Amino acid sequence: MDLDTTPALLVDRDVLDRNIARMVASARSRGMSLRPHAKTHKCLEIARRQLDAGARGLTVATVSEAEVFADAGFDDLFVAYPLWVDTARGARLRALTDRVRLTIGIDSESGARQLADHAGTAIGVLVEIDSGHHRTGVRPEQAGTVAKAARSAGLDVRGVFTFPGHSYALDAPDNAARDEAGALATAADSLRTAGIDPSVISGGSSPTALLDVPTTATELRPGVYVFGDAQQLELGAAAEADIALTALATVVSARDEVVVLDAGSKALGADRPAWATGYGRILGEPDARITALSEHHATVHWPNPSTRPHLGQRVRVIPNHVCNAVNLADELIAVSGDAVVERWKVAARGCNT
Amino acid sequence: MDLDTTPALLVDRDVLDRNIARMVASARSRGMSLRPHAKTHKCLEIARRQLDAGARGLTVATVSEAEVFADAGFDDLFVAYPLWVDTARGARLRALTDRVRLTIGIDSESGARQLADHAGTAIGVLVEIDSGHHRTGVRPEQAGTVAKAARSAGLDVRGVFTFPGHSYALDAPDNAARDEAGALATAADSLRTAGIDPSVISGGSSPTALLDVPTTATELRPGVYVFGDAQQLELGAAAEADIALTALATVVSARDEVVVLDAGSKALGADRPAWATGYGRILGEPDARITALSEHHATVHWPNPSTRPHLGQRVRVIPNHVCNAVNLADELIAVSGDAVVERWKVAARGCNT
Numbered sequence: 001m002d003l004d005t006t007p008a009l010l011v012d013r014d015v016l017d018r019n020i021a022r023m024v025a026s027a028r029s030r031g032m033s034l035r036p037h038a039k040t041h042k043c044l045e046i047a048r049r050q051l052d053a054g055a056r057g058l059t060v061a062t063v064s065e066a067e068v069f070a071d072a073g074f075d076d077l078f079v080a081y082p083l084w085v086d087t088a089r090g091a092r093l094r095a096l097t098d099r100v101r102l103t104i105g106i107d108s109e110s111g112a113r114q115l116a117d118h119a120g121t122a123i124g125v126l127v128e129i130d131s132g133h134h135r136t137g138v139r140p141e142q143a144g145t146v147a148k149a150a151r152s153a154g155l156d157v158r159g160v161f162t163f164p165g166h167s168y169a170l171d172a173p174d175n176a177a178r179d180e181a182g183a184l185a186t187a188a189d190s191l192r193t194a195g196i197d198p199s200v201i202s203g204g205s206s207p208t209a210l211l212d213v214p215t216t217a218t219e220l221r222p223g224v225y226v227f228g229d230a231q232q233l234e235l236g237a238a239a240e241a242d243i244a245l246t247a248l249a250t251v252v253s254a255r256d257e258v259v260v261l262d263a264g265s266k267a268l269g270a271d272r273p274a275w276a277t278g279y280g281r282i283l284g285e286p287d288a289r290i291t292a293l294s295e296h297h298a299t300v301h302w303p304n305p306s307t308r309p310h311l312g313q314r315v316r317v318i319p320n321h322v323c324n325a326v327n328l329a330d331e332l333i334a335v336s337g338d339a340v341v342e343r344w345k346v347a348a349r350g351c352n353t
Numbered sequence: 354m355d356l357d358t359t360p361a362l363l364v365d366r367d368v369l370d371r372n373i374a375r376m377v378a379s380a381r382s383r384g385m386s387l388r389p390h391a392k393t394h395k396c397l398e399i400a401r402r403q404l405d406a407g408a409r410g411l412t413v414a415t416v417s418e419a420e421v422f423a424d425a426g427f428d429d430l431f432v433a434y435p436l437w438v439d440t441a442r443g444a445r446l447r448a449l450t451d452r453v454r455l456t457i458g459i460d461s462e463s464g465a466r467q468l469a470d471h472a473g474t475a476i477g478v479l480v481e482i483d484s485g486h487h488r489t490g491v492r493p494e495q496a497g498t499v500a501k502a503a504r505s506a507g508l509d510v511r512g513v514f515t516f517p518g519h520s521y522a523l524d525a526p527d528n529a530a531r532d533e534a535g536a537l538a539t540a541a542d543s544l545r546t547a548g549i550d551p552s553v554i555s556g557g558s559s560p561t562a563l564l565d566v567p568t569t570a571t572e573l574r575p576g577v578y579v580f581g582d583a584q585q586l587e588l589g590a591a592a593e594a595d596i597a598l599t600a601l602a603t604v605v606s607a608r609d610e611v612v613v614l615d616a617g618s619k620a621l622g623a624d625r626p627a628w629a630t631g632y633g634r635i636l637g638e639p640d641a642r643i644t645a646l647s648e649h650h651a652t653v654h655w656p657n658p659s660t661r662p663h664l665g666q667r668v669r670v671i672p673n674h675v676c677n678a679v680n681l682a683d684e685l686i687a688v689s690g691d692a693v694v695e696r697w698k699v700a701a702r703g704c705n706t
Binding site for chain 2: 061088089110111134186262292295321328
């Protein structure tokens with residue numbers, strides 16, 4: 001591959017397009033719309049491919065991510081986060097509502113009032129519920145209470161959403177999908193009891209989004225599925241043929257069964273859930289494991305001597321958590337086969353606010 | 354504090370300067386020079402403070418970090434990494450040698466030949482040895498063999514270096530410092546046996562750098578000590594009064610004994626060694642723990658109801674591993690007491706190549 005230097009993040013454009021198409025088709029076949037989470041790729045070019053394939057709007061995590069995509073013309077954005085809106089953030093949201101159909105997450109009555117007070121009421125909201133991940137969100141049966149407070153504050157309550165993040169554990173995705181379906185149904189009923197008809201019932205995570213579990217959800221918001229990563233592999237949510245993003249790395253040191261690569265936590269991210277078998281995988285070498293990770297070193301145990309790379313050789317690393325890897329890079333290098341075909345700026349890199 | 358938005362990385366400038374001065378004084382009192390690792394801060398302003406306080410040159414991890422500091426006039430740089438130097442990287446190194454006294458790490462005979470072939474011989478080298486971390490570096494008694502190969506290739510062999518990274522474990526720093534001292538002495542002897550007198554014998558890590566262990570080292574290269582972090586706290590290498598960098602974060606969700614902050618792994622980094630008690634600490638609240646971390650959420654178990662913050666309140670988070678937190682930010686906000694005094698660009702952010 002004609003690349004001067006490593007580490008570099010490569011995106012196999014053919015695999016990417018296949019992942020994008022499959023998720024749209026899967027959601028459509030079950031009567032749901034797809035609003036992919038753009039925090040994974042942070043790239044305008046990939047977001048356009050998702051919309052061109054049939055996705056309806058984008059999900060983002062922060063106001064600054066919304067600003068980047070709005071500046072590029074994306075006009076239907078959901079900030080899937082219970083923002084605490086003060087004067088400064090309120091002014092930024094008001095500026096967005098001029099040009100974007102904007103929806104924001106809320107998970108408290110006071111958060112809803114803050115939003116209305118500082119950003120105005122030209123904003124839709126979805127009430128976040130906890131479907132088992134125990135991060136943010138109210139209990140499903142409390143959704144109506146928060147929704148009524150939001151409506152009293154003048155906000156347009158459009159429905160409910162959840163993130164079934166407890167799908168990120170071994171053997172967990174199927175149960176998490178069922179928890180999600182149950183919680184969303186309860187929350188939607190809670191809104192109806194409060195006199196509010198939910199037009200959006202939104203869920204989804206990459207480990208659960210392709211599972212055919214009965215649900216009343218109207219919308220899915222997976223993010224990681226566009227690229228896949230080592231976590232999805234180990235959860236059984238992706239096969240190696242679905243991995244679109246890898247970090248190209250060079251062997252800088254070697255001894256016995258170990259090679260050390262020049263891609264560390266500042267290129268791959270430091271994610272390593274307790275259930276993971278290592279800090280990342282090697283494309284095409286299922287028995288190799290990254291057993292230690294420093295900022296610029298990946299220590300790889302590579303048992304097969306016939307494939308073990310020598311000093312100076314390049315290999316492709318599958319990061320554990322691709323969202324954090326992408327957020328460390330300034331650009332993604334799109335390839336088709338062994339040819340570099342495009343370079344995509346990580347336009348929303350570092351957009352944490 | 355007069356800051357519009359969160360998350361944001363704050364540096365207490367007074368604590369920073371105290372940390373900088375203490376390390377210089379400690380090294381000097383033991384007859385060693387200090388070459389701090391700039392990968393931690395990646396800031397020109399902080400590097401200048403280190404040199405002004407008495408540090409001798411900088412350590413960096415990559416060629417692109419060296420380029421950033423060289424462009425700003427820093428003229429004595431050690432790349433503490435066994436670079437694999439191909440044509441492209443060789444050209445970049447040649448361009449640096451015009452204006453910088455440059456030293457590079459090597460840990461193989463073929464790596465040394467690559468360096469000489471592609472970057473020329475106007476470069477000094479230190480042979481990297483493994484003092485117990487088992488990452489890169491040759492065994493101490495092999496240092497002379499690599500040094501002779503480097504000298505045969507025409508390189509200026511200046512000495513040996515190691516990183517005692519096995520100091521990053523509970524109760525490990527003291528033993529790691531002793532391992533380091535023994536390994537460096539053996540490696541220096543190995544060079545002398547090969548007819549090369551080492552002028553630089555370089556070691557150091559933040560958990561070990563202040564320990565008064567007898568050593569023949571001439572130079573220390575700690576990085577994290579400027580800021581401190583939750584890892585250093587838990588290793589006993591820093592007290593809370595030594596913590597100079599925190600992430601200002603806002604409470605966005607709350608329930609029972611839990612508050613959720615808007616600083617996640619995209620602001621703090623995802624580091625969590627097995628021995629750590631959580632994903633980070635809260636300044637001034639030693640019993641609070643970050644028990645889960647998503648990209649934009651820190652889930653904090655906060656047992657004390659009288660200090661537990663309410664929705665919208667701001668708190669200061671101590672990241673587990675400050676080097677990875679800094680590399681996610683575009684700027685550091687320097688404060689003195691509660692006043693913002695300067696803004697420092699993270700000039701070498703993302704410099705992985």
